[in-house]
Amino acid sequence: MTHAATAPATTVPPGSAKASAPLLYQVRSLYKSFGTFQALKSIDLTVPTGSTTVLIGPSGSGKSTLLRCLNLLEPINEGSILFNNQEIGTVVRDAYRIRRQVAMVFQNFELFQHLSAVENIMLAPMKVKGVPRLEAHDRALALLEKVRIPDKADSYPDELSGGQQQRVAIARALAMDPMAMLYDEPTSALDPEMIREVLDVMTELSQGGMTSICVTHELAFARRAADQIVFMEQGEVVEARPTEQFFSGTGSPRTRAFLDQILH
Amino acid sequence: MFDSPDLILDYLVSASFLHAAGMTLMITLVSMAWGMLIGLLIALGQEWNRPGLNVLIVAYLWLFRGTPVLFQIIFIFNVLPAMGILFSGFTSAVLALALNEAAYIAEIFRSGIEAVGKGQRTAGRSLGMKNWQVMRHIVLPQALRTVIPPIGNQFLGMLKLSALVSVIGVEDLLLTANQTASANFRYFEALTAAGVFYLAMTTLFMFGQSWLERKVNPRRGNAGATKGKSLTQRLLGMTANTGA
Numbered sequence: 156m157t158h159a160a161t162a163p164a165t166t167v168p169p170g171s172a173k174a175s176a177p178l179l180y181q182v183r184s185l186y187k188s189f190g191t192f193q194a195l196k197s198i199d200l201t202v203p204t205g206s207t208t209v210l211i212g213p214s215g216s217g218k219s220t221l222l223r224c225l226n227l228l229e230p231i232n233e234g235s236i237l238f239n240n241q242e243i244g245t246v247v248r249d250a251y252r253i254r255r256q257v258a259m260v261f262q263n264f265e266l267f268q269h270l271s272a273v274e275n276i277m278l279a280p281m282k283v284k285g286v287p288r289l290e291a292h293d294r295a296l297a298l299l300e301k302v303r304i305p306d307k308a309d310s311y312p313d314e315l316s317g318g319q320q321q322r323v324a325i326a327r328a329l330a331m332d333p334m335a336m337l338y339d340e341p342t343s344a345l346d347p348e349m350i351r352e353v354l355d356v357m358t359e360l361s362q363g364g365m366t367s368i369c370v371t372h373e374l375a376f377a378r379r380a381a382d383q384i385v386f387m388e389q390g391e392v393v394e395a396r397p398t399e400q401f402f403s404g405t406g407s408p409r410t411r412a413f414l415d416q417i418l419h
Numbered sequence: 420m421f422d423s424p425d426l427i428l429d430y431l432v433s434a435s436f437l438h439a440a441g442m443t444l445m446i447t448l449v450s451m452a453w454g455m456l457i458g459l460l461i462a463l464g465q466e467w468n469r470p471g472l473n474v475l476i477v478a479y480l481w482l483f484r485g486t487p488v489l490f491q492i493i494f495i496f497n498v499l500p501a502m503g504i505l506f507s508g509f510t511s512a513v514l515a516l517a518l519n520e521a522a523y524i525a526e527i528f529r530s531g532i533e534a535v536g537k538g539q540r541t542a543g544r545s546l547g548m549k550n551w552q553v554m555r556h557i558v559l560p561q562a563l564r565t566v567i568p569p570i571g572n573q574f575l576g577m578l579k580l581s582a583l584v585s586v587i588g589v590e591d592l593l594l595t596a597n598q599t600a601s602a603n604f605r606y607f608e609a610l611t612a613a614g615v616f617y618l619a620m621t622t623l624f625m626f627g628q629s630w631l632e633r634k635v636n637p638r639r640g641n642a643g644a645t646k647g648k649s650l651t652q653r654l655l656g657m658t659a660n661t662g663a
């Protein structure tokens with residue numbers, strides 16, 4: 156398994172501006188198990204600041220688990236996670252401090268059902284950061300503008316389409332001014348006609364320099380927005396390569412078999 | 420019996436009946452308030468899930484759900500004084516009813532809390548909220564919506580349970596009606612007057628509940644449509660309505 160030896164800098168196209176960018180995440184030999192089940196085995200991953208990483212792989216390969224570990228929603232068993240040059244893999248008690256700096260978007264949106272769109276966005280800044288209500292409100296409206304649904308500010312989640320809900324969820328995540336956005340299959344629960352509007356917002360963020368790590372099966376998005384693609388299988392990183400190389404057809408047989416399968 | 424209506428009216432405005440109705444209402448409200456507070460703490464304690472605490476909670480639930488509430492009232496009023504703890508009738512009544520109620524309210528809160536999806540908590544935690552903040556700002560507000568109907572039922576139940584306190588001499592509606600009637604043997608009039616007060620309070624509670632439901636869930640969304648019930652539905656479905 157030579158892939159594990161991939162040096163940090165080589166996962167980004169040489170010569171690109173991001174190649175020399177500082178690393179936001181540096182994961183080394185991360186292991187995670189649930190009881191006796193090894194969900195993640197010896198994961199290595201580097202994520203330069205401002206880059207976009209797409210995680211792909213079959214169901215059960217550990218993509219969601221890896222994202223949750225990066226956010227400390229799951230404690231890790233072994234290995235190291237350097238986040239912004241700080242070791243966070245051993246942080247247990249103050250995990251919420253790290254989570255404030257990293258935002259997450261979920262497959263099922265998980266908007267707070269008892270709050271309107273704008274209140275969903277205001278909640279964490281107010282309660283976690285102590286931002287005054289009026290300021291949080293103004294900021295929330297600006298974020299709704301950014302995700303292109305300013306007119307839905309006072310709608311409740313059950314009054315919004317899936318695509319609209321997911322964009323509110325993205326705005327809610329952005330409201331914490333995160334250093335990174337983690338997306339877990341953000342468009343998998345959406346009807347085809349709504350996938351586009353969500354991916355457009357994500358692409359815009361990504362091109363605007365937001366460090367993003369995204370689990371998705373949307374290969375068109377990956378080609379357009381990703382700097383590197385990470386292919387996982389059975390809890391391992393099979394391959395982590397710059398986007399163009401990844402799609403050049405020179406990857407490992409396992410990668411090609413998987414790509415064939417989801418392209419046809 | 421041609422003078423019955425007059426006598427009933429007299430009772431309805433008499434100081435002793437009004438005082439008794441006030442006592443019944445007081446016992447119900449104070450017992451429910453404490454019952455809800457203690458019940459919420461128990462539910463949060465179960466949620467917190469610490470071994471030592473769990474044992475205490477299970478013992479509590481076992482004790483108060485495993486014995487008749489009438490037994491608890493009499494026990495607190497008659498047995499505790501022998502141990503040097505002396506309460507007035509009112510305090511004994513409220514103490515017993517509240518402690519007993521808490522054992523049931525805890526279950527209602529717990530299922531309300533569990534009905535809030537796990538993903539909602541994860542979303543809250545991912546925003547950097549501490550566990551208590553997630554509970555306070557995300558889980559409890561949503562749980563509140565689902566617990567209002569069953570708690571409304573508990574209010575009605577408590578109003579009726581409160582009649583038990585007449586056995587320890589607390590001058591509630593039932594005791595007052597009974598005493599009044601035994602003086603002149605006009606049971607029909609005295610009990611009718613008491614019944615009118617009970618029904619008035621029941622009706623008040625039901626209006627209060629539907630007002631609260633609308634306040635907590637002001638939208639006519641899909642959630643509102645299934646929960647919005649008419650007064651008759653509330654009355655007829657009262658016992659079956661254990662909440663979603």
Ligand SMILES: Nc1ncnc2c1ncn2[C@@H]1O[C@H](COP(=O)(O)OP(=O)(O)OP(=O)(O)O)[C@@H](O)[C@H]1O
Nearest residue numbers: 189192193194212213214215216217218219220221
């Ligand atoms: N909390 C948990 N307890 C036990 N096992 C778990 C838990 N979470 C995940 N797993 C297991 O870990 C493995 C990886 O799960 P994970 O959700 O990370 O996969 P995934 O790549 O995201 O899959 P999918 O594409 O279906 O979302 C699976 O076998 C899953 O059953």
Ligand SMILES: [Mg+2]
Nearest residue numbers: 218219220339
């Ligand atoms: Mg997953």
